[in-house]
Amino acid sequence: MTENRDTDPAIVRLFEDERRADEVTAPDLDALLVRPAGRRVGEVRPGRRVAFAAAALALVALVAASAVVVVRTVRSRVRAATEASVLPPEAIALSTWKSPTDAFLETPGSDLWTQVPDFAPAPQPVPGHIPISPTKGVD
Amino acid sequence: MTPADIRAEIERLHPAGFAWSMACCGRNRQTAEDVLQTSYLKILDGRARFEGRSSFKTFLFGVIRRTAAEERRRAALAGLFLGRAEAAATPAAEAGAASVDRLAFRAALARLPRRQREVLELVFSFGMSLQESAATLSISPGAASVHYDRAKKRVAALLGPRTP
Numbered sequence: 001m002t003e004n005r006d007t008d009p010a011i012v013r014l015f016e017d018e019r020r021a022d023e024v025t026a027p028d029l030d031a032l033l034v035r036p037a038g039r040r041v042g043e044v045r046p047g048r049r050v051a052f053a054a055a056a057l058a059l060v061a062l063v064a065a066s067a068v069v070v071v072r073t074v075r076s077r078v079r080a081a082t083e084a085s086v087l088p089p090e091a092i093a094l095s096t097w098k099s100p101t102d103a104f105l106e107t108p109g110s111d112l113w114t115q116v117p118d119f120a121p122a123p124q125p126v127p128g129h130i131p132i133s134p135t136k137g138v139d
Numbered sequence: 140m141t142p143a144d145i146r147a148e149i150e151r152l153h154p155a156g157f158a159w160s161m162a163c164c165g166r167n168r169q170t171a172e173d174v175l176q177t178s179y180l181k182i183l184d185g186r187a188r189f190e191g192r193s194s195f196k197t198f199l200f201g202v203i204r205r206t207a208a209e210e211r212r213r214a215a216l217a218g219l220f221l222g223r224a225e226a227a228a229t230p231a232a233e234a235g236a237a238s239v240d241r242l243a244f245r246a247a248l249a250r251l252p253r254r255q256r257e258v259l260e261l262v263f264s265f266g267m268s269l270q271e272s273a274a275t276l277s278i279s280p281g282a283a284s285v286h287y288d289r290a291k292k293r294v295a296a297l298l299g300p301r302t303p
Binding site for chain 2: 008011012014015016017018019021022023024025026027029032033035
């Protein structure tokens with residue numbers, strides 16, 4: 001082993017002392033193997049099993065209750081949004097209402113303000129016609 | 140390996156296994172014995188099988204480390220859900236017999252992160268190489284080397300210069 005060459009020997013000795021002290025107090029192997037298994041790691045005692053089951057049930061109930069609350073909240077919000085998007089008949093009637101004297105407000109040519117006038121297409125040139133070219137008075 | 144061979148190996152490594160179990164269990168003797176018993180039973184009844192990919196010592200120490208980790212998780216869960224505080228890992232009884240140097244040494248070790256402490260213990264206390272330590276801890280040799288280097292510097296800084 002070359003890893004601890006550059007380490008303080010006193011520190012290495014402390015590690016070794018610690019290990020030796022533990023090794024000396026190691027329990028008898030046979031006694032360790034045959035002793036009651038009540039405290040074996042990973043094996044749950046009956047009392048604890050009940051407590052764990054109760055805790056697990058409580059956790060499941062909590063998760064289920066949370067899910068119900070979340071679903072209900074989402075559904076109520078969706079319903080509220082849907083209802084808000086449907087206008088009442090009164091609102092629709094108001095939006096389509098027109099005054100009986102609305103026609104008096106229309107003046108001649110007022111349609112020019114709301115739409116582009118449609119001009120007639122340019123006349124096609126007649127065959128044989130020579131267009132007059134500007135001469136500025138000089139023939 | 141036959142069951143008889145495995146049993147013989149366990150007997151041979153039992154003192155070192157107990158020392159490693161103490162290191163993994165925060166020097167709590169009761170927990171260390173429970174962890175060691177469970178580890179041996181896992182190996183003897185075949186729940187943990189030695190495949191021969193490493194030395195038996197590396198395999199045994201790995202099983203002890205994993206079993207100790209299971210015990211820590213179980214204790215943490217019990218404390219969390221059942222409000223049951225596990226016995227603190229303060230070896231008060233044996234602390235009285237330990238020298239001042241050893242107490243200071245334990246205090247310094249306790250301030251290291253778990254991985255760093257485990258690598259140092261495996262190398263210095265149990266004479267493992269960094270490769271064997273890495274196999275025991277299920278980490279890469281590079282990671283073991285980094286943990287080792289940092290831990291060594293930290294312990295030296297915590298304990299200060301010492302004379303043999």
